[in-house]
Amino acid sequence: MEVVPEAMDGAMKGQEARVSRQPGGSTLRLLRVWAKPAIGLAAFIGLWQALVVVFDIPAWKLPAPWAIGEELVASRALYLRHTWATLSEALIGFGVALFMGVALATLMAFSRAFQRAAYPLIVASQTIPIIVISPLLLIWVGYGLAPKVIIVVLITFFPIVVNVMDGLRSVDPDMVKMMRTLGAGRWRLFTKVQVPSALPFFFSGTKVAVTFSVIGAVIGEWVGASAGLGYLTRMSVPLFLTARSFGAVVILALMGILLFLAVALLERLALPWYYEARRAGALEEEGE
Amino acid sequence: MSTAREPESPPSKVALQGIRKEFAYKGRRLPVLDSVGFDVQEGEFVSIIGPSGCGKSTLLNIIAGLEEPTEGSLWLNGNLAHRPLGQVGYMHQKDLLLPWRSVLDNAALGLEVQGVPRAQARARALALTERFGLKGFEREYPFALSGGMRQRAAFLRSVLTGKDILLLDEPFGALDALTRAQMQEWLLELWSAFKKTILLVTHDVEEALFLSDRVHVFTARPGRISLTMEVGLPRPRNHDLVTREPFISYKAQLLTAIRQESLSAQEEPWR
Structure with missing residues (x-):
């Protein structure tokens, strides 16, 4: 009896791939994914608009969403200039942080001695109140791009270092043996x-960092600047140009979201x- | 300790002499292996069975060069071996495929580590996918495969490195019974086709008997050889064997030896 070849055949046939890819339906899936946040956002804006109209809130106190939209369109050249300033500060700082963070994490993963020496300092850097050192930065490096970039780096390199280092160390010890x-x-x-x-960890850290980079740039501008959306907000509020400052906030939010999505796409x-x-794991859990 | 060997006889593929291994554990020296010695000749299939914690895996780690024995010596191909990393193939219970590499690239990994260019390594892996039951799945990621297929991909990775000694640490332990039986028959085919020397660690008595020329039974910690059984079953073997004589008597004999071991192990203070 030729059991061996039969069994072989059975072994090959019986073990087809467990997961078959789901065909089509991508448009529908996209719609399902985006429908809920879109409805949520629309409801929020609608409620806001209604409140302002019903209670007749003056525009210098709380502008209606419609008024903010009008301001965004009317002052688009102004916004464009300041957006560009903030975006370049955020991206330069983020780029430096990316390089520094990956380099530091790699060194720490290779040398335990270096890790012991450097890690406490890296953690300590996050306890520095940015508000306290930013005026000092002005004294040290002046009013230009440098202080903003430094603040962005200070805020964004941390999630990158921590995640990349954890990632490099997350390897299964049995895999190392193998x-x-x-x-x-x-x-x-x-x-x-x-x-x-380490790559999935790297991207997790990077998504956090790129979002924080916008905040870092705004903080930098808040202390002393001549351009940028943070600067624009700061200048508009005392002049009761509330809609203008809200417009800047809307752009900042969009910038953060878009940068985050860009990294997520790259990932x-x-x-x-x-x-x-x-x-595949999710499909199996659903029992498909 | 004598290292003299018969000059005429070919050297053993693997030879162990007086292997002892101790680990430091809570300030004490805990022996896991004690005076372990045996030979494996070229082309033999030898198994080690024993209760869990008897140091079976530690022994394989020593032969693979991952750990050093506290005492004793190890020869590979007749040469005294000191931490022989990269000289033998080692297969784990887990397949340890890299999740970001396709089946083909996983299979080619060992060759790449040896410095073979990627394209060439892939081509050599591709030539063997049919024999390893992976045809048509070369481009898939490991997660999409069944446990048996993943384990075969890991085998292919080991076989491709060209090492003629394979250490297998419960390679089918995570598979269901049916797949395991198929994989055992497949492994025997592979073994004879590629003329490998195999040392298998398992706690499955039937698996050890079915596959091996010789079975060493280990005692509980510290692991020592308590019984060595030559398995005189004819080859090629298939699974019809396991329900008939003399397989059954072999199995009864082994099970009795192991049962005595685990009984004495309960009196040991270690466990």
């Missing part, structure tokens, strides 16, 4: 296992294995 028995040295272990397994493109596995 690599060593294959003959891999420290460098191959780093490039082939540690870096790829999706860079980690197809991560998202496919997660979706």
